[in-house]
Amino acid sequence: MNRLLAWLSRALRAALAASLTLCLAAQPAAPVHAATPEKILIMVGGIDKLIYLPAKLTEQLGYFRDAGLDVELLSQPAGVGAEDELLAGGVQAVIGFYDHTIDLQARGQEVKTIVVFGQVPGEVTMVATRAADSIRSMADVKGRTLGVTGLGSSTSFLTQYLAQRAGVPPTQYTLLPVGADNSFIAALRQARIDAGMTTEPTVSRLLKSGDARVLVDMRNVExxxxxxxxxxxxxxLYAQSTWLDTHPQEAAGLARAFVRTLRYLHTHSAEEIAAQMPTDYIGNDKALYVRALKASLPTYTVDGKMPADGPPTVLKVLTGFNPSVKGRHVDLSRTFTNQFVNDVRP
Known part of the structure; x- marks a missing residue:
């Protein structure tokens, strides 16, 4: 009798379990929603400049999408304006010169570079052909007007430093903000400036037209x-430290996408790279764009890492001419991190 009761009890439990399973299976499954990535706005300090090529090329190659990111690229003609947008919270990150992170720390703002695109400035001081016979080096700029993208910009600090190394103090020449690209070319042609600092493809355009010659070339390490x-x-690429602390996955995704682009730049020809770019970036003279791109390729890093001897050199330049930095203590270790690029797999 006890055996029969035990058997009936087991059978009843089994029947109840089967019934419960059928009921659960009959219920509709909860819908699964894919997480929508947060929009990341990145301001570029002149998106047409070849020194910032990795920005648009990453978008063109689809690497942002592959990293699970929703990125929108915006453009400002100078790095100073991009920096202002970052501090105002209008964008999450900036593609501009690393020196802004030093300047900002000196002013009480914590900003870090997380991917280094250019191991060198990629800037070139061009002298108007009409003045080339009298301006043969930076030692000859006394009494001259020198063009920069903007006052307080990276080009202004670099120009002042080059002149000082040549023995010419800032009181003996004039800096004039003329922007970049077409506005820079116009200023040179209209004789509003005698020389000035600019980047590719503007350099190649001026050389082709014969309007200017190279005075100081900073497109390669040597x-x-x-x-x-x-x-x-x-x-x-730099962002506020608070954003990096709260968005480590997004920061890692950006590092992954940009390092992938830097590797692409070092494994493809200038012609292949140019073929990826929109027509309005290349312009009407594709051969000139390719020539400018070939001249720019040595500027890019391979892995996005900060060169060990880089930050001290940048600080030395800024200490001389940036009033925000002069006389202030700057902790260079807080102006950049290789954390995110170190995690990118080969």
Whole structure:
């Protein structure tokens, strides 16, 4: 009798379990929603400049999407304006010169570079052909007007430093903000400036037209060290430290996408890279764009890491001419991190 009761009890439990399973299976499954990535706005200090090529090229290659990111690129003609947008909270990150992170720390703002695009500035001081016979070096700029993208910009600090190394103090020449690209070319042609600092493809355009000649070239490591006394990391991706602390996955995704692009730049020809770019970036003269791109390729890092000797060189330049930095203690270790690029797999 006890055996029969035990058997009936087991059978009843089994029947109840089967019934419960059928009921659960009959209920509709809860819908699964894919997480929508947060929009990331990145301001570029002149998106047409070849020193910032990795920004648009990453978008064109689809690497932002592959990293699970929703990125929108915006553009400002100068890095100073991009920096202001970051501090105002209008954008989450900036692609501009690394030196802004030093300047901002000196003013009480914590900002870090997380990917270095340019191991050198990629800047070139061009002298108007009409003045080339009398301006043969930076020692000859006394009494002259020199063009920069903006007052307080990276080009203004670099120009002042080059002049000082040549023995010419800031009181003996004039800096004039003329922007970049077409506005820079117009200022040179209209004789509003005698020389000025600009980047590719503007450099190649001026050389082709014969309007200017190269005075100081900082498009490769050797020439940059000769001009500035060390490596000068420049074009980079930086963001406020508070954003990086609260968005580590997004920061890691950006590092992954941009390092992938830097590797692409070092494994493809200038012609192949140009083929990825929109027509309005290349312009009507594709051959000139390719030539400018070939001249720019040595500026890019391979892995996005900060060169060890770079930050001290940048600080030396800023200490001389940036009133925000002069006389202030700057902890260079807080102006950049290799954390995110170190985690990118080969």
């Amino acid at each position: 020439a940059t060290r000769a001009a500035l006394g060390g490596t000068y990391p420049a074009a980079s």
